[in-house]
Amino acid sequence: MSVGPSAAGPDPPDAPPSEPANPFRLIFRHRVRILDFLFRNSTLFFAVGILAILGTFVLVLVEGSKEPILRYGLNFVAGSTWSPNQAIFGALPFIFGTVMTSALALVFAVPLSLGIAIFLSELAPKWIAEPLGYIVELLAAVPSVVFGLWGLAVLVPFMRDTVDPPLRSVNAAASHAIHYPIPLFAGSVIGQDVFTASVILAIMIIPTISAISREALRAVPAAQREAALSLGATSWEATRISVLNYARVGIVGAIILGLGRAVGETMAVTMTIGNSDSIPNSLFGQGQTIASLIANEFFNDTPGSLYVSAIIEAALVLLIITLVINIGARLLVWRLVKGAGGPVE
Amino acid sequence: MRFDRNARRRWMNWIMSALALLCVVVALVPLGSIIYTAVTFGGHVLSFSFLTSGYPLACSPTPSQPTCPVGGIGPAIEGTGVLLALSSLFSVPPGILAGVYLSEFGRGRLGRSVSFFTDVMTGSPSIVVGIFVYTLFFLFFGPRGVFSALSGAVALAILMIPIVTRTTEEALRLVPNSVREAAYALGIPRYRAVLHVVLSAARGAILTGVVLAVMRAGGEAAPLLLTALGNPFGFQGLTQPSASLPPIIFNFGTSAYSNQVAVAWGAALVLIIIMLCISLTVRFALRSKLS
Structure with a gap:
């Protein structure tokens, strides 16, 4: 084992040249360096790989929907007729359905989630807040498809028999009194409709919004509360005046993240929205979101056909919508979660 | 006058706390309902053989065969x-x-x-x-x-x-x-x-x-x-x-x-x-x- 210095490669720069080189030491040093280099770069490889996956996402979906993109151009997102038999593909009903259900879900979920976050982080004593917080978060552990099954068995009949008829009579009374029906609550009630889908979406995004709002409230410095309390404010007043105001950016971020989740939710919506390819004319109308379109119609034609490519283009539209929403939300939440911890090294 | 205003503020504090608690309760209703429904509708089929046996065939009860085999997952x-x-x-x-x-x-x-x-x-x-x-x-x-x-x-x-x-x-x-x-x-x-x-x-x-x-x-x-x-x-x-x-x-x-x-x-x-x-x-x- 007589390996000369030349065989071990060039001297590392930090080895003093005057010292007679110990061959074993040299090999050892190089080995360490090479392994360090390899390790560092393999972690880099996987980190960049994540960016690559996201990039491939867009590329692959564009490649898969080349034909309808070239054929329909902007008419795809602007056209309101979806008629595969006539090769007319306008995705507006689904974009509309997605926006409508998500917006409605936010209307229901935001006040509830903020109430939960405020109660758990500001008003409740700790021994009550902690277990309640766990239980609320359990809602996030229920799979989407189970929500759908529950929606079919419990929520749909409940909405049809208990919630919707009074709303319809409001509509009837309005059309009787002021001769102007409220179009939101028009039409016959069958339970599987845009309204029910929105309610189920609201339930599903409550844990997201309340958990991140809680983080935002937790990030408010204690001095902020104490200042208000020391001036004689009640805990609600301290929350309203000094805490909510301080945390509003994070709360907006939480709401947008909830929106992002609602927009992409598939199974529960597919099972409750009623699945119709036209724009619903009231809350009791049947509709379709982009996600439910994919789940419902993907197998209606052979892979590679124009129909399936059009559905892939709809998925591309959905991806772009959620990317925009999530980038916006993360930019708002980022500073809050990230800013606190300093660099490790 | 002053007493009144403070009493109102205390009431407000109490009402808002109660409302916030109500939000928590409202959010827990679906969770409870989901678990309850799953146990009532799914509890009776659960057994060890349910976890191991094959899928059920489509079957509707007839007079000659009043119950359908449940199978498993x-x-x-x-x-x-x-x-x-x-x-x-x-x-x-x-x-x-x-x-x-x-x-x-x-x-x-x-x-x-x-x-x-x-x-x-x-x-x-x-x-x-x-x-x-x-x-x-x-x-x-x-x-x-x-x-x-x-x-x-x-x-x-x-x-x-x-x-x-x-x-x-x-x-x-x-x-x-x-x-x-x-x-x-x-x-x-x-x-x-x-x-x-x-x-x-x-x-x-x-x-x-x-x-x-x-x-x-x-x-x-x-x-x-x-x-x-x-x-x-x-x-x-x-x-x-x-x-x-x-x-x-x-x-x-x-x-x-x-x-x-x-x-x-x-x-x-x-x-x-x-x-x-x-x-x-x-x-x-x-x-x-x-x-």
């Missing part, structure tokens, strides 16, 4: 097990290594943007991930290669990677710098310090992240409907379609036959029990870790 359990093992294999090692980069090496612009887009990726809809993997496999392997256990596992892995990466990053950031310095002071090379010292100091939190990722993947039905598809015989090889639990709940839950709907509820109950147990375990493990 054996194939789905088998398929889900294989799919989750495969997707963990595809996602955990890369995810952890990427997390190591973000925490230990990636201090610059690149690290920050990877970290940011990993978060963004967590929000991409699972159905879009499904359609992405479908299209990818279609482009590379043609229509015959699309529906397979492999494509299902890849789809689930894509959903898991961002979760594993970000929790690893967060976990490693919590390891005090003195631990790294102590390792370097012993002359340990950097890669060994990270692999043996830093990673093992954070292994509990990383494991939590992996469990959370498996949990997310285990509940997903949408991407599997487009990739692994389903298979009444469970798992039959990487290139064959594979059964799994969540899609079965969708397929049987929307069926017109009451025995299949009962199986959907049984499967839902199994899934809920697994998810809630994991979720609670992770919570308490994490809490004892932090305190």
